[in-house]
Amino acid sequence: MEKLSVADQDLVHRAREVMKNAYCPYSKFQVGAALRTQSGEVIVGANHENASYGGTICAERSAVVSALTQGHRKFDAIAIVTALDDPAAPCGLCRQFLVEFGNYKVILGSSTSNKIFESQVKDLLPYAFTPASLDDYNQQSTAAQK
Numbered sequence: 001m002e003k004l005s006v007a008d009q010d011l012v013h014r015a016r017e018v019m020k021n022a023y024c025p026y027s028k029f030q031v032g033a034a035l036r037t038q039s040g041e042v043i044v045g046a047n048h049e050n051a052s053y054g055g056t057i058c059a060e061r062s063a064v065v066s067a068l069t070q071g072h073r074k075f076d077a078i079a080i081v082t083a084l085d086d087p088a089a090p091c092g093l094c095r096q097f098l099v100e101f102g103n104y105k106v107i108l109g110s111s112t113s114n115k116i117f118e119s120q121v122k123d124l125l126p127y128a129f130t131p132a133s134l135d136d137y138n139q140q141s142t143a144a145q146k
Ligand SMILES: [Zn+2]
Pocket: 058, 059, 060, 061, 090, 091, 092, 093, 094, 095
């Protein structure tokens, strides 16, 4: 934690704090996420489960969806915290969701240890399918019609 900037430490603290709002009666696995926009606002999210398991939403997507709803599209960093001593990485679906909005810092933390793992969205999902992939397809299609 000490090697993080004050702003990044705050992000981890916000993610730790919001874990308590997780609704996870099935897994009992609380996750908190704090997303910092490029304008410096911090928007939090927690995981929320559902008796119909497919309706579950992870903390990362919860934070991003909340940010999008508030009109934010550009992100600077996301902190994700679980109660595992070794920080856990986002699931595949969340990695795809995060990469939709470009590349930014990912800080994985723990509520039970001071272990931190820092990465970038692009490094968590190599060869990602992104909006640029669709742009490439649309340009290819337009060229083929000429
Ligand atoms: Zn996830």
